[in-house]
Amino acid sequence: MNVVVLLKQTPDTESVIRIAGDGQSILTNDLKWIINPYDEFAVEAALRLKEKHGGTVTIVSWGPQRVVESIRTALAMGADTGVLIDDPALEGSDSLGVAKALAAGVKELNADVVVCGSRAVDYDLAQRGPMVAELLGWPHLALAVSLESDGTKVTAERPIEGGKVTLEADLPALITLGGSHAVWNPRYASLPGIMKAKKKPLAVKKLADLGLDDTQCSAQAAKIKMVSFEMPPQRAAGRIIEGEDGAAKARELVRALHEEAKVI
Amino acid sequence: MSKCVCVVTEFRGGNFRRVSYEVASEGKRIADALGASLCAVAIGSGVSGSAADLGRYGVKKVYVADDPALESYVAETYVPVVADIVKQCDPAVVILSASVDGKDLGARLAARLDAALAMDCTQVVCDGGRLKARRPVFAGKCFAWCEWAEGALPIISCRPNVMDCMLPSEGDQAEVEKVEAVIPAAKSRVLGLDLDTSGKVELTEAEIIISGGRGMKGPENYAMLEELAQVLGAAVGASRAAVDAGWRPHSDQVGQTGKVVNPNLYIAAGISGAIQHLAGMGSSKFIAAVNKDSEAPIFTKADYGVVEDLFNFLPLFTEEVRKLKATCS
Numbered sequence: 238m239n240v241v242v243l244l245k246q247t248p249d250t251e252s253v254i255r256i257a258g259d260g261q262s263i264l265t266n267d268l269k270w271i272i273n274p275y276d277e278f279a280v281e282a283a284l285r286l287k288e289k290h291g292g293t294v295t296i297v298s299w300g301p302q303r304v305v306e307s308i309r310t311a312l313a314m315g316a317d318t319g320v321l322i323d324d325p326a327l328e329g330s331d332s333l334g335v336a337k338a339l340a341a342g343v344k345e346l347n348a349d350v351v352v353c354g355s356r357a358v359d360y361d362l363a364q365r366g367p368m369v370a371e372l373l374g375w376p377h378l379a380l381a382v383s384l385e386s387d388g389t390k391v392t393a394e395r396p397i398e399g400g401k402v403t404l405e406a407d408l409p410a411l412i413t414l415g416g417s418h419a420v421w422n423p424r425y426a427s428l429p430g431i432m433k434a435k436k437k438p439l440a441v442k443k444l445a446d447l448g449l450d451d452t453q454c455s456a457q458a459a460k461i462k463m464v465s466f467e468m469p470p471q472r473a474a475g476r477i478i479e480g481e482d483g484a485a486k487a488r489e490l491v492r493a494l495h496e497e498a499k500v501i
Numbered sequence: 502m503s504k505c506v507c508v509v510t511e512f513r514g515g516n517f518r519r520v521s522y523e524v525a526s527e528g529k530r531i532a533d534a535l536g537a538s539l540c541a542v543a544i545g546s547g548v549s550g551s552a553a554d555l556g557r558y559g560v561k562k563v564y565v566a567d568d569p570a571l572e573s574y575v576a577e578t579y580v581p582v583v584a585d586i587v588k589q590c591d592p593a594v595v596i597l598s599a600s601v602d603g604k605d606l607g608a609r610l611a612a613r614l615d616a617a618l619a620m621d622c623t624q625v626v627c628d629g630g631r632l633k634a635r636r637p638v639f640a641g642k643c644f645a646w647c648e649w650a651e652g653a654l655p656i657i658s659c660r661p662n663v664m665d666c667m668l669p670s671e672g673d674q675a676e677v678e679k680v681e682a683v684i685p686a687a688k689s690r691v692l693g694l695d696l697d698t699s700g701k702v703e704l705t706e707a708e709i710i711i712s713g714g715r716g717m718k719g720p721e722n723y724a725m726l727e728e729l730a731q732v733l734g735a736a737v738g739a740s741r742a743a744v745d746a747g748w749r750p751h752s753d754q755v756g757q758t759g760k761v762v763n764p765n766l767y768i769a770a771g772i773s774g775a776i777q778h779l780a781g782m783g784s785s786k787f788i789a790a791v792n793k794d795s796e797a798p799i800f801t802k803a804d805y806g807v808v809e810d811l812f813n814f815l816p817l818f819t820e821e822v823r824k825l826k827a828t829c830s
Binding site: 248250251252253254256263274275331332333336358359360361362363364365366367368370371372375376377378379380382392395396397398399400401402403404405406407410416417418419420459460461462463464465466467468469472473474475476477478483484486487488490491493494495498500501 | 518573575576577580600601602604605607608609611612613615616617618619620621633636637638639640641642643644645646647648649650653654655687688689690691692693694695696697701703705706708709733741744745747751752754757758759765766775776777780783784786787788789795800801802803804805806807808809810813814817818820821822824825
C-alpha cells in the first residue's frame, strides 16, 4: 500500500503571533517551526497502514528550504521518501493553488491512500484535503478520529455535532485527520531513525517539474487573499471576586453573571 | 438585475439545523447590502416539506434536492449536486455554515467550481459592492481580512454561533424549485450513524461551557462539572492536559489542537491558561475562572476570577446557581 502524507510546516502552537508593521503579514523571523500537529497525526496513521499492509510512506510538502527539517523529522519517524515543492511562485498562492500543486505531486506517486491533517494550526484554512481529493476525482473522508483499512477500502469514524458517523471509501481515497494527540499518539523519532533519515531520498521540485506554472499556482492566480491582519480586541482587565469565604464568593459570582453579564 | 446571494442550508434528522438560519440571516444582510435577492439550497432526504419555510428568513427562492440517497452528508454526493445548483442560480456569493459538514462541503465545492473560500468567518462586510470577510487565524490568536480577486466567486463559511439570527417573519414562504439531482455513483458511503441521545450539548454550539484542566486532578472529579453543566444547560470541555492524561475524550478538547469555541460564558476550572488554550476560548463573550493560583495566566483573560480551591468552590457555586434557577423559574 502506497501512502502519501501531505505535510505542512507551521509555527509551534506555543508561538506568540505578531503582526508586521504594515498590518499585511505575520512576522515569521523568530518563530519555531514544527510539523503541523494534525499532519503529524497523519504521519502516524500512514506508518500504521504501512506496518499492516507493507508498501511505502511518502511525505509531500511545500514551502521554502526550512521545510526540509520537518520532512526529515517525518522520515525519522519512519516515512520512506520525501518530496518538497519549493517554488517561489507558490508564495502567496491561495488554498486552491496549493492544492493544485499537491494534487500534481500526488499523481506522480501511484498512491493508494493520501492522508493529511483536517486543518493546519497556522491559518486554519482547512481546505487542502477536500480540494486535493476533488482535483484527483477521489472520494475523501474528513475529520477522521480512527482509520482502518483491509487493503481495498478504508473506514474512518468522524465526529459530527452531537454524534459520530462511520464512513467507508474505496481506494484510492484521501482521509483528513481530526482528533488530538491523545487520539493518535504520534511516535517520536528514534535515534537510529534520525540517523537513517539523513540518507533517505528527498526530492525538491519546481512547479514546472509537475507540469504546472504560475498561471495556476501563484499570488497572481490567487482568487482570494488575506489582505490585512489584526489582533483580537484586548479583553478589559476583569476583576477578582472578593468575599470572606468560598460561599460568599460563589454568591457574588452568581450575582455578577446573572445581573452584570446576564449570561446565566 | 443583480445576481442573487445563495445560502446552502443543512438538514439533519428531519429539521434544518440552527446554523442554517444563521447563514440565511447573514445571507439576507449581505443580499440587502448588495441589492440582491436571497436564494437557498435545501439538500437532503425529506427536505421538500420544510423548504418553503426558509421564506421566514428572507429567502425568496429555494432550490430543493430531495433524494433518499442524500440522507447523510457524503462529500462525493453532496458536492456535485450543490455545485450544479450554484451554476444554475449563478450567484454573486455563496454562503454556508462552517459546521463539521459545511467546512468540508465548502472546500470541495470551491475546488469543483474553481472558486475561492473564506473559511470559518466571523464577520462579513460589503464595501461599495465588494465583499470582505474577517476570519480567525492561529486559532483566534489573530484575525485576517480576506478579499476576493475580480471575477472570482466568493464562498463564505460562517462560524456557528456568531452570526445573529433574525427574528423569523412567520408566514413568509419561499418559492420552491425542485431540482432533478444528478447524484454520482459514490466510492464512499456512510456505514453507521451514532447520535448521542443523552442530550449533551455540543461544545461548538453551546452557550455556556465549563472546562476542567489539570487542576481537576483526575477523571472522577469531572462529575462535579457535569453536575454544574446540567444545572446551567452547559457543555463540558477540557484542556489538552486533561485529554492527554486520558481523563476526558478528545472531542472535549478546547484549544489550538482542539475545538475553538465562543460561548456566552466560559467557566475555566483548574485551567492555568496556556497560550494554546487561550487561543481556543479567548473569543468567549464572558470568561470566569476558578484557580487556587492567583498568578495563573487565565486570570489575565477572565472577566471574573475566583482564587479558591475548586473542590471547595464548585459545589458552593453549583448550589448558588441552583437557588438562582429556582427563583427565576
